[in-house]
Amino acid sequence: MIGVDNGGGDCDDKGVSGGGLTILITSNGAWKLGGFGFTISVDQAADLSNMQAFHYAEYDVEDSIIPLQPSLDYTAPELVRSKTSSVGCSSDIFSFGCLAYHLIARKPLLDCHNNVKMYMNNLNYLSSEAFSSIPQELVPDLQKMLSACEALRPTAMGFTSSSFFRDDTRLRALRFLDHMLERDNMQKSEFLKALSDMWKDFDSRVLRYKVLPPLCAELRNVVMQPMILPMVLTIAESQDKSDFGISTLPALVPVLNSAAGETLLLLVKHADLIINKASQDHLISHVLPMLVRAYDDTDPRLQEEVLKKTVALAKQLDLQAPVT
Template identity: 80%
Template sequence: MSINIKTLTQALAKTAAVIEKTVQTTVQEVTGPKALQDYDLLDQIGTAGPGLAWKLYSAKARDGTRPHQYPTVCVWLLDKKVLSEARARAGLSKVAEDSFLDLIRTDAAKLVRLRHPGVVHVVQALDENKNAMAMVTEPLFASVANTLGNFENITMVPKDLKGMEMGLLEVKHGLLQIAETLDFLHNNAHLIHCAISPENVLITSRGAWKLGGFSFAISKDQAASDLANVPAFHYAEYDTEDSVIPLQPSLDYTAPELVRSKASSVGCSSDIFSFGCLAYHLMARKPLFDCHNNVKMYMNMLTYLSNEAFSSIPPELIHDLQRMLSANESIRPSALDFTGSPFFREDTRLRALRFLDHMLERDNRQKSEFLKALSDMWKDFDSRVLRYKVLPPLCAELRNLVMQPTILPMVLMIADSQDKSDFELVTLPALLPVLSTAVEETLLLLVKHAELIINKTNSESN
């Protein structure tokens, strides 16, 4: 019997491909999604996303031989088995679980496509096996929900989150950053987010506030032309706890036009209402609506919203916040309008943080003038603002040899108030290149502060 060599070769190639795929599948089932193969998890830092189902971990790449954009990253991990067990305990269907996982996939896919400084940056796209889902992003601190004391799904609460209260300046800066990101979404990406809430706003390890949670996002064109494709949310008329597998945005942060049984319109103003609810929660330290997904309670609270509800809100914000939270969509300001609020405009410390945000874009003369003013102002900043908002841009600017003699004293003054682990993580990496190249005035400054640097790095810190 003659053998057809071509047919045999094709059969062998096909068999090899099947074997390779089987091996890859087996390896993935044993080791988990790609993120868990490429990165070593360090500590859980928080949770995020719908129902805070994502566990967030600080992590480092296993391959230390090639350069990485970030020394540490954030691995997002969702355990499907835990989710399935929680779903079963709550008496929910497998269909609900599958729908929820589809929402997670939709969010992850949109995050990869959206490129903007105000959107969480994805380092490695979502990967999954039958047991887990995982993706990798830029390093994060936590979600805003975690900073407000919601520690759902956190195994051991990090010490930085325990009893944490953000100061007004940090909240202002964060809200301004989210407003600018919303302006980009609405006017450049032409998207309506539809789910602005504390669990979908992330704070990076450098203190920037960024948006995630795009599961329900729709295009403005889609919202304007085809209401059949606009998400229809159906909330119960009684108290429910659907936090195990939430298949729609939290009612506490959802605009009334998305809640009504017949949505008259869905537009950018829907995001502004949700953003107003977020701003209120951060300012008042409690949610404006706390209605357990009960639509009757929600509508009743909205109808009888009084001026008294705004008694704990800064006076310069009340007018704009009341407009944002109006049931009348036409009254709500745009995201860009909100950035011009006196709440932001009249704060000189906030202007200083905004300059630091864009410091690398300024020329040396502008930097020198600003730093002279900052040298008198920095003592008014609380420790979190100094650590997350002031120090990182100053450390980045140490690469500028002309500015080193001006910036170094400020970096060292702030470093004096840091604990050793914080110093080694944030400040020391920026100082090491300076230590090896310092001359003249910079060298004298380092010698003068040598004891500080030695004390912050001695081995007893571990």
């Protein structure tokens, strides 16, 4: 929701109203705004006399067969009443409020089947019970967004200042991760200590697309490797071989090739994970040389661990070896 809201804020800053935007989810899980076919400028919104109004039927219509216009479940009332109504960025706020409600409550707020009579009835008779499944701290802000009066709706950025977002430690953590490369090592260290107790609260998609990438990028920082590696490897345990090979292994390869001391010990201890998920080429090119370096180290802990992992590597290489 934050990503969509930020996009809406950009539209607001540029003086355009979406009037029925499409939300696209990229392969890395980011939410983007698209479908600007209905977008109008603030200047155009001031005079709608020459613009064609949306028309909605007074009976149920499936989304797939309605004319090229926004779904009524997410359309602001000023876009439904008549073409002479005022239209602006506040219309997008209403639509975003409907989307936010749907995401949190897991059901549409208006649910009118593109029937304009049902839409107006549901909108005019919204009860407090309709918000019973919404977190209490978010209800006042969401109700303002869904107000029939455009003037009462907040700005896009005003919504994210809600205590629901401001006091959410997980959201603050994700925001820190987004800008992690800009922080100094002391700030990163303090954050990672807190994250080590918090990251289990994230669902698998958030871990994969929002937590893992910045952690992998930070593996280039040798000082932070001992703190970051355990988290990266723990998240990697839940990845299948394909996902591991695409998203995690490329960031691990430079570390496998250069690790020493405590970082090398950590990698050797978790070598089973890498051995079971990496291809034969990676095992020969990167994991095997790492184990050889561990044999050359004088640390008895490394000597003990590498003896255990060598057997696992040999078995895996035998399994992956082509039959002649």
